[in-house]
Amino acid sequence: MPSDLSSLVHWILFLPLGAAVLSALFLRRAGGLAAWLSTGVAFAIAGLSLKLLTSATADVTWHVELAKFGGVSLGFGYLIDANARLMLFVVSFVAAWIHLFSVGYMKEDSARGRFFAGLSIFMFSILGIVVADNLLMTFIYWELVGFSSYMLIAHYFDKDYAAAASKKAFIVNRVGDLGFILGIAMCLSLYGTLDFAALKDHAAAAKTIPVAVGALLMCGFLGKSAQFPLHVWLTDAMAGPTPVSALIHAATMVAAGVYFMARVSFLLAPQVLDFIAISGAGMAALAGLCALAQTDIKKSLAYSTLAHLGIMGCAIGLGHPELALMHMAMHAFFKATLFLGAGSVIHGCHHEQDMLKMGGLLKKMPLTAATFIAATLSNCAVPFLAGWYSKDAIIEAAYHGDHIAIFAFLSLAALATCLYSGRMIRLVFLGEANSEEASHAHESPWTMTLPLVVLGLVYSVAGGFLAHTIIPAGSLKPIEHALGEVAFHLAAPSTIVGLLSLVIGFFGALKFYGTVRGADALQVVSPRTYHLLEHRWMDGLYRWYVDSVQRRVSEFIAFLDLLIINGVAVRWIGGGVPAVLGYLTGRSFHRGQTRAYALWIVLGSLFLAWFLIAR
C-alpha cells in the first residue's frame, strides 16, 4: 500500500524536526533529556527506514502543492525509489549509532541541548534530500543541511578556529549552491518542470542534454561533497565535535552530493561526466597523499574522506551511479567507525588530537583499537571486507571501460589509502606512548564502544553480508547488474592492484613510520615533500582573492558611492535646496534649524493635501 508507506515517510521526516524544535525551545538546560530524545528519535527512524527498505516493492510517491508563483508550482513531495530506500537506511542506521556515541562523548558538554537539537535538525535535512521528489525541495533541504553543518561546526563557538571554520563551510557551500540554483532555473526554463520523474521523461525524450544543465547542477555537488576546487572547507570543518565529523563530514552530508548526482544522472551530459570522473580520480589520489602530511588524526581522516568522495564522484562520471551509491554506503559504515574510533581515542587521551603524541593505545583501548583496525582494513579494501566490494569495483570499472588514466589515478589512490592507513595505525596504536596523555589513556564507556563494535566489527568486516543482503534489498538489480557489468571478481586487475598496494603501502608504512619516534618520518626524511602535501595551496589562492581582490574592489565601490553619489548629489545638489530655503526664510531657519525644518515639511505636506482635495 503506497499510501501507508508515505505516512511512514512523514514520520521519518518530521520526527527529527519535532525533536529539534522541542530541544531548541524547551530542553536548553536539560541536556540529558535532549540527548536521549534525539537518540531515541534517531533509532526510531532507523527502524522505520528498515521497515521501508524491506516492505516497499515499488516507488513511494506523494505530492502536495504549497503555493504557486505565477505558473511555477512550489511542490512538496516524496519520490522514494530503490536508491532512496538504501540511502534512507544507511543514513538513519549510521546516524542512530553516532547519536548513541554522542551521548557518551558529549556527557561533559554544557551545551548538549543545542548540540542534539543540531543533530536532529541535521537528520531532518539530510533525510529530506533523500526523499525529495523535485529539485526545489532538494535545494531547500540542501541549504538546511548547510545550516545545520554550520551550527554544529560552530559548537565550540568561543574558539576562533571554530568560528572561522563554520563561516567558511557555509560560504563555500553557498558558492556551490549559486551554480546549483542557476541549474535549477535552467531546468525549469528548458523543461518547464522541476519534478524528477517528469524531468527524467523529458531527458529521455530529448536527443541531447545541454552541457550547462549538468555543469551547473554539479556545482552543488562540488560544494557539498567537498570536491575540487570547493574542497577547502572540509578539513577545517573538523573543528566541530567528533561525532559531528563522523556523521556529517564523513558518513552522510558529504555523501548527499553523490546521492544527488546519482539521482539526476540522466541530466548529466557526457562532458560533465568526463569532468567528474577525471577530477574525482585526481582528487582521490591527491587527497590520499595529503592525508600523509597531517598530524591531527581528524584532519588526516578528513583527507581520507575527500579521497573517497573523489572515488564516488569518479564512479558517477564513469556511468556507474549504482556503484557510487554502494561505495557511499560502505564508506559510511567504515568511515563513521574510523571517526568514532578517533573520537574515542581523543576522549581517551584527554582531548589530544596529535597523532605524534599518541602511540601504544592498542593495549590501553583494546575495543577501540580492534574496531579501528578492522575499519582501516576495510578502508584499504582487503578482500571480502566492505570497502573491497565497492572501491575495487569502481577501480575495476575504470579498467574495464578502458579509462587507463583514471585507472592509474585510482590505483595511486589505493596505494595512498594503504599508506596513510598504515601510518595511522602505527602512530596511534603501536609503539610506545609519546605523551603524558597517551600514557594515561583509558577505554571509553559502553555508549561509545557499542556503536564502534556494531558499526565497525559487524558492518565494516561483514562486507559480503552487506553487499549481498542489506544493500541489494534496496536496489538488488542495479548493483548485481553493475557488478556483473564490470566483471568484478577476486582475480580482477583492481584486486591485484589493491593487494599489491596493501602489501607495499600498508606494511611499508607500518615499518617506515616506526623508524622515527615523536616526529613524522616523512617530514624527517623529505621535508620538502611533506611541505608540498601539507601546504594548502587552494586556501592561499582564495585568501589572496578575498584580501587582494574582493576587499579592494568593494572598498573602491564604497568609496565611489561616498564620493560621487553621496558627496556630489547630496552636498551639492541636495544641499542647495536647504541653502535656498534658508536664504528665503532668513535667520529663523538657522536658529531653530531642526524644528523649522520639520515645520516646513508639515506645512508643505498640508498644503499638498489641501491642493489635492480641493481640486
Added chain:
Amino acid sequence: MDTFPATLLALAITAPILVGLILLAGRDLPRSFASGFAFGGFAIPAVLGPWLLILWSNPSTAPQQFQSEGFWGFGFALNGLGAPLLAMTSLVGLAAGIKALTQEVEGRNTYLGLILFMLGGTLGVFGTNHLVGFYFFHEFALIPTFILTLFWGGEGRRPAAMQMAIYLTAGAMASLAGILIAVDASGVEYGAATFESVAHGLQAAKSIPAATGALVLFGLGTLASLFPFHSWAAPGYSAAPTPVSMLHAGALKKFGLYGIILLGLSSLDITGGSLGTWFLWFALANVLLVGLICLTQRDLKQLISWSSVAHMGPIFLGIWVCGVSGKADGLDAAAFLMVAHGLSCAALFLLANAVRARAGTYRLDELGGLATRTPILAALFIAATMASIGLPGFGNFWGEVGVFLALRAQPLWLQALVASTVVISAVYALRAVAATFFGPASEALEKRFASAPFGDLGWAERFAVFLLLGASLTIGFVPSLVTKSVNPVVAGITTFSQHNAKAPVKAAPAAPAKR
C-alpha cells in the same frame, strides 16, 4: 455586503492614530496609563492585520475589498497585495511598539505617540485604494519619521535626518508629480482615483506624457532606496531610534515598491524602452554594488541598514522581469519578498539594538564573544540573520528563489549576477555574526560585564522577536498564506503587461511624433 471586515480594516488603521493623538495631547499622562494605552494602539492592528489577511484569502469574502468611507473622503480598502503587507506592517508595528515601550526616553508619551502615527500612516498606505490617500498616508507616516530621527536618534542624527528629509521629499515630490500626471492622463476624477480606475483609464488613454513612467519609477524608487537614489537610506536607518528603523526599513519603505507595482507596472510601461534598461541596471546595482558596499561595513547597525538596501535589489528585479516577460512569477516572488523582508529586517534592527544595549557599541571590531554571555540573543540573532540571507524555512527564501527562477529566461550572466547575492549576503552576514557573537569575549566586553553585568534578552524583546520570526517561519512553511491573496492581483497586472508587451502603442509612437 458584509461590512464587518471593512470595520476591522478601518479600526486597524485608525486605532494607532487615535491613540497617538491622545498621547500627543496628553504629554503628562501617567506612565503606566500611557504605556497601557500605547500597547493597545500597537496591539490592536497586530491582531486585526493577520485576521484581515486570512479573511481576504477566504473565498467567501475575497471578491470584496473591505471598503469603507475612511477619513476625508478617500476611503479604506484592501487589495490582495495590500493585505499581506498590512498584516506584516501590523506585526512589525507591535514589535517596534514593544521595543519602544522598553526604552527609557525623554518625552516618552510624545515619542510613543509619534511612533503610533508612523504605524497608522504605514497601515493606511496599504489599507487604501485611493491614490491620494495612498500618498497622504505615506506623508503622514514620513513626517513623524523625520521628527523621531531628529530628536530621539543616535549618533549623527542631524545630518542623517536632513539628508533623509531632502531625498525623501524630493522623491515624494517626483512621485507626486508622476501620480498627478498619471491621474490627469487617465481622465479619472481625483475623487474616484483608485489604483484600478487610474490603471483602466491609462490603458484606454490615447497618450501618456513620456516622463510619467520615469517620475513614478524614480520618485517611488527613491523612497524604496533604488540605486543611485539610496544614499539616504543607510545613514537614515542607522541614526533613527530602533523602533523607527524597524518600521521604516521594514514596512514604510515598501510604499515605494507598492506604488511602483500598482501604478507603474500595471499601467505605465516602466520596464520597456530605455527606462526599462535603466531600471534593470539600477536594480542590479542594488544587488551587486550595494552588496559589495555591505562587505566594507564595520558597524553592525550600518551593516543591517546597508543590507536592507541591498535586499531591495531582488524585489526590483522581480518587478522588472514581470514587466519584461509578462509572466506573473517574478511579481509574485517580489511581493512575497516584500513581506518577508519586512519581518526579518525589523527583527535584525531590534536584536542589533539589544547587542548595543549590552556591549555599548555597534562597532564590529570592538564586539566579540557575546554568545557566551547571552546565548538566547545570539540564537535569535543567528535565526534572524539566516532569515535575511534566505535560509529555507523562513519566508525570505521563497521570495529570493522565486525571483531567481523568474529570471530563468534571461541571459545566464544576468542570472548569475543576481544569484551571486546568495554568496555576498552570506559573507557579510556571517562575518557580522562571527564578529559579534563568536570567538573569545573581547576585552572591552569583559570589562563592561565586570563593571555592569548584563543579562540575556529580556522577555518583552524575546516576545517581539518570536512574533516576527514566527511570522516569517509561518509563511515559510505555509507560503499560500501570502500567495493566495497576492496571486489574483498579480494575474490582473500581468494580463495588462502582456497586452502591453504585444501592442507597445502607448508611449512609443507619442515620443517620435513630438520630435
